[in-house]
Amino acid sequence: MTSMLQVGVIGTGMIGQDHIRRMTSVLAGVRVSAVADVDTAVAAAVGARVGAPAFESGEALIADPSVDAVVVCSWGPTHEQYVLAAIAAGKPVFCEKPLATTQEACLRIIEAEAAYGSRLVQVGYMRRYDDAYRALKAVVGSGQIGAPLMMHCAHRNASVPGFYEKEMAITDTAVHEIDMVRWMFGAEITGVRVLVPRRSANGGELQDPLFMLLEMANGVLVDVEISVNIRYGYDIRGEIVGEDGTASLGSLSPVHVRRAGLASDPVPGDWRERFLRAYDVEFQEWIDALRAGGQPVGPSAWDGYAAAVVSDAGVAALRSGSHVPVTLADRPKLYTTEVAA
Ligand code: NAP
DSSP: OOSOEEEEEEOOSHHHHHHHHHHHHTOSSEEEEEEEOSSHHHHHHHHHHHTOOEESSHHHHHHOTTOSEEEEOSOGGGHHHHHHHHHHHTOOEEEOSOSOSSHHHHHHHHHHHHHHOSOOEEEOOGGGGOHHHHHHHHHHHHTTTOSEEEEEEEEEOSOOOTTOOTTHIIIIIIHHHHHHHHHHHTSOEEEEEEEOOOOOGGGTTSOOOEEEEEEETTSOEEEEEEESOOSSOOEEEEEEEESSOEEEOOOOOSOOEEETTEEEOOOOSSHHHHTHHHHHHHHHHHHHHHHTTOOOOSSOHHHHHHHHHHHHHHHHHHHHOSOEEOOOOOOOTTSOSSSOO
16 A cells, blocks of 8 residues: 555544544654544544544444544443454454453454454554663663563552552553563563552552562563552653663653752653653554555554453452462464564
């Protein structure tokens, strides 16, 4: 395909609007040709801003010939139906995380895609497109620090909305680390443990922070601090300890200011600011792959399934206080490697 990729967006809420903005004003080779949302008035208003008609349902959008590829940004419980409908129509589909809200639903998607015979699905795990994470992975891959042994991660949010519940620290927040370490080390996660530290008064009734331990099939051990009311900003950290050295995500600031006896380094306010460029790169690479006539190469339906299984194990570990093993189904041949590129 050499012409513009015509994309239909289902779900015109917060992230749907942001992806429409980037496809309309930032990225090349793409046009938003259709939108849909359960709130048809919002869909009509968002569509009108970019000259895209609003469809009465996601299914009608998927079926329309003006749509070459689908982006699913509706809320999680609706993802399965739209991804399955896109596969049935033979159209590539980029689905915001989660792929689906249960492991069983993820397996139904895998089964449908495997029956179709080639990859159509990409899941929105954007850390894989972040410059700093990519540089970290390149250092590990170069062998400079020897074999990786451990990784220390921190996922700190300034605050979370009132509806945020304890288990969302794993299913919504740490799920990004779950996907990132599978990609970073090219291996599956085999076991999870969650420890519960003293509770922060900033979180009210919420159990915050949590401390999660992930065991990987290659022996790497990962710890993840999840603090969602840290107040000072959005701070994502990662340090890999290898046999011969360590490598960590660098400072995000292009400038360091020293004044009045203080050295300061700005901290992003939220994930939109921190991963702004990663979302752009993620979508541009998806668009480029499809326009070149290829399949999506980013996070696959298998990756979405694996993240769901590990996050379920994390929730079970949080509830029980015990170690929970992770067992995955047999991986269909379509997913040639454990973790997509
Ligand atoms: P949001 O603002 O609530 O947007 C979701 C939109 O989908 C809303 O407009 C909602 O309408 C609509 N919707 C609900 N059911 C639908 C249906 N059956 N058909 C079509 N549209 C429907 O939520 P959001 O924050 O944008 O999140 C959307 C998805 O993106 C979630 O899965 C979330 O996990 C994911 N996300 C990913 C990242 C990331 O870092 N990769 C970041 C943020 C969000 P109503 O409001 O009327 O229900």
